[in-house]
Amino acid sequence: xxxxxxxxxxxxxxxxxxxxxxxxxxxxxxxxxxxxxxxxxxxxxxxxxxxxxxxxxxxxxxxxxxxxxxxxxxxxxxxxxxxxxxxxxxxxxxxxxxxxxxxxxxxxxxxxxxxxxxxxxxxxxxxxxxxxxxxxxxxxxxxxxxxxxxxxxxxxxxxxxxxxxxxxxxxxxxxxxxxxxxxxxxxxxxxxxxxxxxxxxxxxxxxxxxxxxxxxxxxxxxxxxxxxxxxxxxxxxxxxxxxxxxxxxxxxxxxxxxxxxxxxxxxxxxxxxxxxxxxxxxxxxxxxxxxxxxxxxxxxxxxxxxxxxxxxxxxxxxxxxxxxxxxxxxxxxxxxxxxxxxxxxxxxxxxxxxxxxxxxxxxxxxxxxxxxxxxxxxxxxxx
Numbered sequence: 001x002x003x004x005x006x007x008x009x010x011x012x013x014x015x016x017x018x019x020x021x022x023x024x025x026x027x028x029x030x031x032x033x034x035x036x037x038x039x040x041x042x043x044x045x046x047x048x049x050x051x052x053x054x055x056x057x058x059x060x061x062x063x064x065x066x067x068x069x070x071x072x073x074x075x076x077x078x079x080x081x082x083x084x085x086x087x088x089x090x091x092x093x094x095x096x097x098x099x100x101x102x103x104x105x106x107x108x109x110x111x112x113x114x115x116x117x118x119x120x121x122x123x124x125x126x127x128x129x130x131x132x133x134x135x136x137x138x139x140x141x142x143x144x145x146x147x148x149x150x151x152x153x154x155x156x157x158x159x160x161x162x163x164x165x166x167x168x169x170x171x172x173x174x175x176x177x178x179x180x181x182x183x184x185x186x187x188x189x190x191x192x193x194x195x196x197x198x199x200x201x202x203x204x205x206x207x208x209x210x211x212x213x214x215x216x217x218x219x220x221x222x223x224x225x226x227x228x229x230x231x232x233x234x235x236x237x238x239x240x241x242x243x244x245x246x247x248x249x250x251x252x253x254x255x256x257x258x259x260x261x262x263x264x265x266x267x268x269x270x271x272x273x274x275x276x277x278x279x280x281x282x283x284x285x286x287x288x289x290x291x292x293x294x295x296x297x298x299x300x301x302x303x304x305x306x307x308x309x310x311x312x313x314x315x316x317x318x319x320x321x322x323x324x325x326x327x328x329x330x331x332x333x334x335x336x337x338x339x340x341x342x343x344x345x346x347x348x349x350x351x352x353x354x355x356x357x358x359x360x361x362x363x364x365x366x367x368x369x370x371x372x373x374x375x376x377x378x379x380x381x382x383x
Contacts, residue, residue: 038276039299050126057261059122064241069274071234111236113211120204127197131304143209163332170325177318297327
């Protein structure tokens with residue numbers, strides 16, 4: 001029988017390779033669907049629950065609840081990586097969090113920024129149309145790129161610089177369009193302030209870019225598991241979130257309770273915020289950068305279409321032109337750089353920097369689990 005015929009080792013390898021290629025192709029499309037759904041659904045659902053009549057939940061409590069769920073999720077993953085050895089897991093966490101307290105304290109800065117960012121995103125989505133927020137929030141790509149150049153000395157290709165200019169132009173056009181419709185929108189949407197929403201989303205983009213690059217800078221060469229880093233971030237995030245809760249809504253929560261206004265839809269938003277990033281972190285390993293850029297662009301279209309039906313959002317030529325520029329810019333920025341070009345960061349999501357982190361430290365015994373060590377995004381959106 002010939003070496004490459006069916007039943008021979010060579011034939012079996014070719015068959016297995018074809019099957020794996022087919023599986024990877026399917027996983028890419030599944031990843032695309034998950035990225036689009038997670039990108040669009042969270043924004044739309046937050047907008048929906050924040051515009052419903054009746055008792056409103058406190059956004060500060062939602063941020064804290066999401067942080068608590070993230071911490072428990074990361075602890076569970078660490079436990080699984082340690083083969084469900086509770087003693088070993090506890091010793092690992094004590095060593096990483098307590099004895100290496102200097103590394104833990106370094107994470108207080110990005111944790112503070114991420115907590116502020118999550119609260120600002122609730123403010124922004126509560127005051128801006130979902131489609132407008134989705135388009136404007138892509139400015140995080142610009143801020144992340146600029147901070148990467150300034151703080152990490154990374155280089156950008158010419159295509160990426162052009163895409164950043166197009167991104168800025170597209171967002172500016174959308175804002176001009178929204179400024180023209182602001183009076184009408186204010187009449188239709190009582191209790192919403194477009195200016196407050198715009199300021200919130202701009203500050204959120206700035207904080208997202210700085211925090212992501214800062215996180216990458218301080219953790220370069222770190223040997224600890226990124227899941228342990230998430231626990232450290234979550235501890236600070238929960239504490240800082242509780243402080244913000246006490247400062248902003250303390251008396252009201254003391255009177256009505258921490259879970260006041262929580263409906264099944266609100267719980268869906270919180271679970272999406274807490275676990276959506278984890279889900280995306282798992283699936284993006286099957287999706288390349290171009291696919292992620294395409295998913296972000298497509299999610300803008302989905303958000304716009306759904307906003308028309310759910311919130312009577314008005315789309316005119318200016319918005320279409322601006323959103324089109326943003327969609328094109330996001331896709332252009334995700335294109336691979338020419339050979340020999342320096343690496344650049346295209347997202348504020350620290351998961352993009354996790355590939356530079358070693359999987360030793362807490363998870364040194366479980367190298368097989370390192371593929372799962374994509375960083376859990378702190379932002380409510382896919383970065």
